[in-house]
Amino acid sequence: MARLVEIAKEEPTHPSDHRMPDATIMAGRGIDLSGTMGCLDFACMQEEIEFSYPRILTYFDHVVVEGYRADGFLDRINRTKKKDLGKLIHALSEQIELLLYIRNVGLDRHIIFDRKSMRTHLCSDCKVKHGSDVGFILENLYDKKVLDEIKARLRREADVSSYWLPPDRWWFKITHEFFSEPAKVAIAGSKSRRPRREDVIKQVFEECSYGLLSDYDSSDHFKIPLAKALSASWVNAEQEVADEVAVALDLPLPSIEGMPLGDLIKLREDEQPYFENFRQALREAIRSQLEKRGSAAPQDIARAVEREYITPALADIERRLRVSRRTFAAKTSASVALGSTITTVGLIGSLPLIIATGVAATATSLTHIYKYYDDLGPVQLSDMYFLWKVRKRIRKHQ
Structure with a gap:
């Protein structure tokens, strides 16, 4: 003391x-x-x-x-x-x-x-x-x-x-x-x-x-x-003036707010490139809405960003993934277990190891697997891919 x-x-x-x-x-x-x-x-x-x-x-x-x-x-x-x-x-x-x-x-x-x-x-x-x-x-x-x-x-x-x-x-x-x-x-x-x-x-x-x-x-x-x-x-x-910071702090992001802080910080670090893409896109979306609605209250502009940018982008990711999974399942002779287990973003990353042991190679065509990887590229390049991963992590633990 x-x-x-x-x-x-x-x-x-x-x-x-x-x-x-x-x-x-x-x-x-x-x-x-x-x-x-x-x-x-x-x-x-x-x-x-x-x-x-x-x-x-x-x-x-x-x-x-x-x-x-x-x-x-x-x-x-x-x-x-x-x-x-x-x-x-x-x-x-x-x-x-x-x-x-x-x-x-x-x-x-x-x-x-x-x-x-x-x-x-x-x-x-x-x-x-x-x-x-x-x-x-x-x-x-x-x-x-x-x-x-x-x-x-x-x-x-x-x-x-x-x-x-x-x-x-x-x-x-x-x-x-x-x-x-x-x-x-x-x-x-x-x-x-x-x-x-x-x-x-x-x-x-x-x-x-x-x-x-x-x-x-x-x-x-x-x-x-x-x-x-x-x-x-x-x-x-x-009266509070709407600026970039005020709008950002009013932006409703339930997935992020529902994640334990330690998990969010770790995900930020593990997925740094995707996080930076997400944050930069968020800034540009807020600035765009400020130009359109500068006289509105911060919370109104924040909801416009959510409605006109975040929600459609997340829906687009989900749509791309559904299409890619259906295409992969349709073009392979994989078993139901394989189609329902490894054709997800979460487990597809383990396929190179599985292929190396010869397990997956007998179940499905390497061409179709690599085509699945190619289809994931645009999804990962989406500005909202980081937020989608946060939401996916939250759902996994609910």
Whole structure:
């Protein structure tokens, strides 16, 4: 623990000046592994990663996350009494479990840890004097009457649900039209003393304000796009503009979203040429639809891409494969077992080995087998071949 404190004290408290690699995006609060507007428990973070990151890694190669902050750890250890040290040890063990999981699924090759900040809203003198004080920054960005009305409406109108998480935390979910998704906050307290609604609203307002402003500032600092997990209307008051990134992150790809992240990362690496073809085709399709429907909402353009490009391309692959299989079966004297077993994309690759042993050579003509290989060429060259393989893998395990 002493060594961990030493390391934490050496960590920077502001974003680096590193130039991020191409195809990099910043994870917004809720999915940036920091616990801000989310939970630091491993199970919660794993669920967020498995839900959000497959879609992100379909379009991007790297994700910038903040993770568990060193200064947050130092603040907590300074406030922790000796009798409560076990709780801190538990929190650290959750972080260790997260890092081991990230390594195990291969996500470590796609993650970049760096700090977030929202100090760019301040002049140089104010940065020195006020640091990242959320109250000061908000008062300089927004009219105080507006902020007071927002908090008043949250107190009056928000739907607040809660549950107690042993040994010492209350979790709250706040639903309101101000938020694109329900906001979540944790407040320390015993089971017998539920925090007041007033305290919950105050904390969710400050956490959302700080978290979202730091998202936008940090995205601008690194000059990379932002993958938002949640938005609040008083922070991003402007209507969302449809751009390539917004459309890509709204694109419904159920097969990819249904695949475990580790399997998707491995398939990306094993089928790299097909993945790159798929991603490039996706970018071109999105850009084409943006030119046609630039004023539409991102989700509408995303569904147009799915309807006019992805679905027809996948259907074409299925049609080609059905035709090829029927032709192969019709032109050979193979047994029913051979026709139903090896005439699939999944097992046809083993035919050279089978042929070498003389097993398949007596059952069917080599000419017809190689013709089957030739027919598969256009399928594998299809822009959507990678997505088709993902869908095939999902169906196999269902």
